[in-house]
Amino acid sequence: MTEETVPAGHPDVAVEALSRDQATAELARLAAEIARHDALYHQQDAPEISDAAYDALRARNDAIEARFPELIRADSPSQRVGAAPASGFGKVVHRVPMLSLGNVFDRADVAEFTAGIRRFLRLSEDEPLALVAEPKIDGLSVSLRYEDGRLVQAATRGDGTEGEDVTANVRTLDDVPERLTGADVPPVLEVRGEIYMTRDAFLALNERQVEAGAKPFANPRNAAAGSLRQLDPAVTARRPLRLFAYSWGEVRGAAFDSHHGFLERLRDWGLPVNPETRLCQDLDAVLAVYEALEERRASLPYDIDGVVYKVDRVDWQKRLGFVSRAPRWATAHKFPAEQARTVLTAIRIQVGRTGALTPVADLEPVTVGGVVVARATLHNEDEIRRKDIREGDTVVIQRAGDVIPQVVSVVTEARPDGTEPFAFPDHCPVCGSEAPRPEGEAIRRCTGGLICPAQAIERLKHFVSRDAFDIEGLGAKAVESFYTDGLIRGPADIFRLEEKDRQGLTRLKNREGWGEKSAENLFRAIRERRTIPLERFIYALGIRQVGQATARLLAAHYGTLDALRDAMAAAQDPESEAYRTLVNINDVGTSVARDLLAFFHEEHNQTVLDDLAALLDVQPFERPDTGAAESPLAGKTVVFTGSLETLSRAEAKARAQAMGAKVTGSVSAKTDYVVVGADAGSKAAKARDLGVTTLTEDEFLALQS
Ligand SMILES: NC(=O)c1ccc[n+]([C@@H]2O[C@H](COP(=O)([O-])OP(=O)(O)OC[C@H]3O[C@@H](n4cnc5c(N)ncnc54)[C@H](O)[C@@H]3O)[C@@H](O)[C@H]2O)c1
């Protein structure tokens, strides 16, 4: 978990007591926070918070919207599914949207779910309402398109409207037939289902990952998602992915009366259907399936996080339809998170790379869901106050498909005498600088900046971490001790370490825990990293909000470190073209731009960059070979102007980028092509003045074939 994790939905104020203004502000905060977690979870397969914490954010959002329906935002999480497709994949527009599912958590909710359906359909008391209960597989959904019985396309859910094209990858799965078998195969059949990894396969994969020095996956779901969403299908082929099919998208030439009937047809056609699936005639029957599965949950070979109930009759499904992001005719009955009680021995305040003060609970070790837990996150100051968590308390902690466990509640009956409410420090516990909490934010930040050793050490740890410089032998412990003893104060010192040692200024070989061999190994590892791809370099800088994905986008856009630095200098002026270009890079936006520009503006950072540039060979961005290299637009700079007839601006841009072009907003002498649509204004004129080649939309489209 990184320090940027500041759950926004842990409010002090009950929904009933919120004022309109507070509600507006909180909905805005929740929309941003949930979108960020969606991207981490769905695009990067690297969640920062537990599913239970995430579900709590959504529940809070829904509750506020239920009270203030007029405040529902266009970008509200309640109106969206998942996250947009990641760049790097072709995009597939779903002919029938791929939706999410509503959630229920207890019997009363399930009863309300079926009662609501009965009211909607005006069913009488004695009319049976058959439901199909299926395990909710903890994987990721895919849509498989069969035409005349042949697999022609496979796509991830993405944002429900547009997913990623993973056809080549899905073809490597044994569970997915290339050709459907059996009778009456319809001419068009989109099958939807869940791709997952068994627990055994997940453990074995993680062992291999660790042996190969790669990062282990947090859980089978992340492993499945990460394995499927590989740019190289050969990698997917080596990962043991499985499939359970459970619904349909577009279908031509066939119709289904019942959900269970459809599942039987799927089996005939050669698609795997989950064997635990049951047709139930009433509420008691579905609840019995739920209880039985909850009991057997740990002994199933794959992870499930609940049971899905679906109305069996398809004509009723059609009448029930959808509410924003989920069908009205189905819901997921989630299992409770795994919990345990233990004693919280201390609350420690960690200071992160950007100065955020994060509270962490030290626990008496306890086993939760098969894992020994000795630490839990406390999120932030408000969270501690709201739950009144004190040192010495007995607490309930929880793990759920989880990254880091959290404290759910305090067992107040077990509170020892003489405890005090926790006083959150208003100064940095490491450097003593003031740590104010900006208005409207949930966290305090140390203002010590460059003088704060905690921040410096965290920045260094990040710099050498696996996804950044990945320097073997320079782990967290070594970084701390080298920093404390003055061997390494900033990133550039790492690359001067060997020389200083040879000059006798440092004596690595004589340090405790170090010898001739380990020191030489470290020097070699550092030498090997003097050549580094631009995207890793940018990520290593540890700029706020600039994770791997953004670093890659920046690298792809600017190409070289010099170009990036020039652009950041030019973009300091918010009126400049450079600024507009920056905020228009996919995903960047004004908030990320603010942090980027602040970083590049800071004089000390410029010195560090100069130092590093002199010591290192930062490699220009290399586009993955997607055949784009041979395209007529490879490496060209393209500007679009005016309105295009057949393509949206976004698609035109995406197509040009897919062909290896760099798309910019303004025409200069460096521009190779200007694609001119209707009503083009000054840019077309400028292109002519500068003698830049202009293309019509048709000419641009012709380049594609
Ligand atoms: N920890 C985080 O930061 C984070 C962020 C985003 C989402 N999440 C987690 O991801 C999930 C939310 O995402 P969601 O929108 O996909 O909702 P969801 O996972 O709760 O429900 C919808 C999904 O269930 C899956 N599914 C599995 N078995 C199914 C079956 N038999 N029938 C139909 N669907 C089945 C499908 O993939 C479907 O898309 C939640 O569990 C949430 O906690 C976590």
Ligand SMILES: [Zn+2]
């Ligand atoms: Zn500090």
